[in-house]
Amino acid sequence: MFQISSFKNTKLYYKILNISYFFENLFKNKEKILDSFGINKGYIVLDYGCGTGRHLKYSSKLVGATGKVYALDINEASIEFVKKLVNRESLKNITSILLKDSLQLINNDSVDVIYALDMFHQVKNPNKFFKDLHRMIKKNGRLYLADGHQSRKITKQKIGQSNLWYIEEEYEDYIKCKPRKI
Numbered sequence: 001m002f003q004i005s006s007f008k009n010t011k012l013y014y015k016i017l018n019i020s021y022f023f024e025n026l027f028k029n030k031e032k033i034l035d036s037f038g039i040n041k042g043y044i045v046l047d048y049g050c051g052t053g054r055h056l057k058y059s060s061k062l063v064g065a066t067g068k069v070y071a072l073d074i075n076e077a078s079i080e081f082v083k084k085l086v087n088r089e090s091l092k093n094i095t096s097i098l099l100k101d102s103l104q105l106i107n108n109d110s111v112d113v114i115y116a117l118d119m120f121h122q123v124k125n126p127n128k129f130f131k132d133l134h135r136m137i138k139k140n141g142r143l144y145l146a147d148g149h150q151s152r153k154i155t156k157q158k159i160g161q162s163n164l165w166y167i168e169e170e171y172e173d174y175i176k177c178k179p180r181k182i
Contacts, residue, residue, distance in 0.1 A: 031058045033117070033173060037144050042066040043112040046136065049073055049119030050096075053082040060091045067093055070106055074099040111136045114143045117174070120155060121148035130162035134179050142168070143177040 034055055039045055041064040047055055050071040059069045071082045071094055082096045097105055114133055123129045133143055143165060147155045155175060159165050165177040 034058050034062060034115075036171070037113055037115060037142070039063060039113050044068045044070075044110055046070045046072060046106065046111050046114040046133075048114055048116040048133070049122075050082060051078050051119070053078075053085045055115070055117070056082065056085060056094055057089055057091065060089075060093050063093060065093060069094045070097055070111075071095070072097045072099055106136045108135050109138050112138055112141050114141070115145075115174075116143070117146040118148050120145055120158075121150040126158040127162050130159070130164045134162075134164040134182070137179050139179065139181070141179065143179070144174050145177060146174045 039059065039062040041062075043063045044067060045059050045063055047053075047059060047069060050056060050073050053071060056069060056071055063069055069091075071079075071086075073079055073082070073096075076098060079096050079098050082094070085091070086094050086096065095105075114137060116133075120126075120129075137143065145155065145159070152170075152175075156167065159167055159175065159177060164180055164182065166180055167175055168178045169176040
């Protein structure tokens with residue numbers, strides 16, 4: 001699970017976060033990172049730690065009407081933001097999941113692409129995190145993991161300690177991993 005302060009559990013925090021994303025997106029193309037993930041029409045995608053849903057609209061477009069996007073977060077305020085976004089934009093291929101409800105809502109070996117951006121530094125139990133993702137990912141699927149607010153060295157150590165993922169490629173903004181056969 002994540003380690004979150006009480007302020008991060010408030011709607012005010014998520015409103016401020018959304019405003020900061022707006023200004024960040026003026027200078028940085030948020031869609032560019034998703035384009036590099038190779039998401040195709042018909043894919044099943046998991047946005048793990050989706051926050052306010054800043055990547056969901058474009059993910060929805062990439063997978064198309066035959067695809068599916070799961071928006072998962074530990075925080076109820078995040079999921080409320082996502083539900084409003086889904087309704088406002090009529091994004092019919094997005095399902096929001098509150099982490100405490102259950103990851104079992106996502107079938108084994110069903111997800112083509114998992115991305116976890118700017119959240120991994122908050123994961124308290126990386127081995128459980130990687131095990132959960134490994135259960136859901138297809139054998140040819142990929143995990144795209146951003147370091148968040150920790151060093152790349154620590155991220156790589158945690159991936160290696162899980163014994164469930166190979167680091168396939170490293171990029172400035174993320175690490176591309178493929179699942180090990182177990």
